[in-house]
Amino acid sequence: MNELLESLVELIRRTSAEIPDDVNRALVTALENERKGSIAESALKIVERNIELAKRKSQPICQDTGSILFYVDAPIGLDQVAFEETAREAVRRATAKGYLRQNSVDSITGENDGTNVGPGSPAVHFHQHRGDALEVRLVLKGGGCENVGAQYSLPLEKLKANRDLDGCRKVILDAVLQAQGKGCGPGILGVCIGGDRATGYEWSKKQFLRFLDDRNPDPRLDELEQDILRTANELGIGPMGFGGKTTLLGVKIGAANRVPASFFVSVSYMCWAYRRQGVELGAAGAIQRWLY
Amino acid sequence: MKELIAPFNEAQVRALKVGDEVAITGVVFTGRDAVHKYLHEGGQLPPGVSLRDGIIYHCGPVVMKEPDGSWKVTAAGPTTSIREEPYQGQIIRDFGLRGVIGKGGMGERTLAACKEHGCVYLHAVGGAAQVLAECVRRVRNVYFLEKFGSPEAIWELEVERLPAVVTMDSHGGSLHRDVMSASSAALAERL
Numbered sequence: 072m073n074e075l076l077e078s079l080v081e082l083i084r085r086t087s088a089e090i091p092d093d094v095n096r097a098l099v100t101a102l103e104n105e106r107k108g109s110i111a112e113s114a115l116k117i118v119e120r121n122i123e124l125a126k127r128k129s130q131p132i133c134q135d136t137g138s139i140l141f142y143v144d145a146p147i148g149l150d151q152v153a154f155e156e157t158a159r160e161a162v163r164r165a166t167a168k169g170y171l172r173q174n175s176v177d178s179i180t181g182e183n184d185g186t187n188v189g190p191g192s193p194a195v196h197f198h199q200h201r202g203d204a205l206e207v208r209l210v211l212k213g214g215g216c217e218n219v220g221a222q223y224s225l226p227l228e229k230l231k232a233n234r235d236l237d238g239c240r241k242v243i244l245d246a247v248l249q250a251q252g253k254g255c256g257p258g259i260l261g262v263c264i265g266g267d268r269a270t271g272y273e274w275s276k277k278q279f280l281r282f283l284d285d286r287n288p289d290p291r292l293d294e295l296e297q298d299i300l301r302t303a304n305e306l307g308i309g310p311m312g313f314g315g316k317t318t319l320l321g322v323k324i325g326a327a328n329r330v331p332a333s334f335f336v337s338v339s340y341m342c343w344a345y346r347r348q349g350v351e352l353g354a355a356g357a358i359q360r361w362l363y
Numbered sequence: 364m365k366e367l368i369a370p371f372n373e374a375q376v377r378a379l380k381v382g383d384e385v386a387i388t389g390v391v392f393t394g395r396d397a398v399h400k401y402l403h404e405g406g407q408l409p410p411g412v413s414l415r416d417g418i419i420y421h422c423g424p425v426v427m428k429e430p431d432g433s434w435k436v437t438a439a440g441p442t443t444s445i446r447e448e449p450y451q452g453q454i455i456r457d458f459g460l461r462g463v464i465g466k467g468g469m470g471e472r473t474l475a476a477c478k479e480h481g482c483v484y485l486h487a488v489g490g491a492a493q494v495l496a497e498c499v500r501r502v503r504n505v506y507f508l509e510k511f512g513s514p515e516a517i518w519e520l521e522v523e524r525l526p527a528v529v530t531m532d533s534h535g536g537s538l539h540r541d542v543m544s545a546s547s548a549a550l551a552e553r554l
């Protein structure tokens with residue numbers, strides 16, 4: 072097996088079975104904060120035990136191993152066609168080994184050929200840069216949390232949301248309210264202000280590549296992130312919607328230019344089973360280091 | 364933590380209230396979209412499956428065949444229950460269910476059937492596939508495996524101390540409704 076293929080299979084295995092450290096730290100803190108003896112505390116204890124078991128047994132953390140999203144930062148000259156072919160083969164192999172559930176269905180016939188490879192699956196996003204490093208990040212995005220994502224078009228009278236940051240705040244918090252526990256909270260929000268309907272969602276998902284404890288370099292967005300995190304955690308929705316102090320573990324917001332006629336706010340919700348990892352690869356494809 | 368041990372009966376279920384944490388021990392049957400639709404359309408349960416006084420688990424487990432021919436569950440988290448809302452109430456009534464395990468909660472029709480018949484909705488922790496798989500002691504049987512495929516089949520599982528929370532009880536109580544209204548009010552104060 073060539074080195075790149077081997078590395079990508081290992082990236083998939085680790086992403087599916089091991090929660091990244093930044094997310095685990097946030098879950099541990101959440102557990103400490105919940106009231107002793109509460110249902111929220113019990114739920115988070117089960118989550119912790121699940122994370123530990125999955126890692127020890129090298130089994131998927133959650134059986135819904137989600138949509139498979141690769142983000143590749145590549146030096147100029149990478150053969151993208153060959154890379155994508157290798158990524159598809161890695162998905163096939165990881166599925167055969169049970170790192171991924173047979174999770175990809177033909178939308179017209181409803182058939183599942185059991186490979187996880189088909190139109191749009193896996194999704195591979197390339198980004199070129201002038202440096203030498205080849206970095207591959209992977210997000211496995213579950214269906215339950217994907218279903219509670221929402222896209223708002225401002226102004227929105229029903230929520231008294233205007234085309235400004237306060238309007239954005241209102242609709243983002245509405246998304247949290249509507250989601251309740253249905254996205255397997257405590258959740259993490261990835262948000263894009265602006266863009267069109269497609270880029271808005273795409274950029275909202277890219278926010279999941281940030282470290283959970285980083286701070287937004289844009290002070291206006293940083294303030295909005297902190298405000299939404301604090302406010303959401305005062306709503307009492309709690310883990311699984313059982314009630315409690317931790318409704319969200321993090322909020323990450325980006326902004327993209329829009330056309331004057333449109334003002335979209337796109338909100339993607341990530342469940343506690345926040346499966347995201349990344350590797351830096353050497354010239355031959357071997358893993359040099361893990362990114363999270 | 365209240366122990367909920369099979370065989371289940373009405374009195375046991377009526378004693379449960381929203382917010383109770385339970386550990387379920389005994390036989391449960393999995394059933395999700397295909398099974399619910401089939402039963403709702405008048406399909407018969409296969410011989411050997413009785414849901415009377417039983418529990419249905421909204422779950423599409425990952426099950427592996429062992430070299431000796433037996434089955435082993437390697438992941439068994441709950442799936443979203445609300446998809447079964449059009450069918451669940453009738454199935455509770457017609458088949459005499461005492462419990463439904465799932466995630467995300469269900470709607471008014473299911474809540475009404477729980478009240479009328481004496482049934483509860485038990486919320487498992489979504490995503491906890493490994494912890495819940497560990498609670499499965501044995502796979503006793505599988506039905507409709509060919510017909511519906513593995514995740515949608517009816518798996519007869521012997522579970523031990525499977526943890527869940529009563530979020531809809533047989534007295535009209537719903538934690539989902541309560542948390543929704545309290546969180547809506549809290550948000551309104553903060554806008």
Ligand code: SF4
Nearest residue numbers: 133213215255342490
């Ligand atoms: S929302 Fe996440 S944790 Fe919940 S079932 Fe889906 S993938 Fe698993």
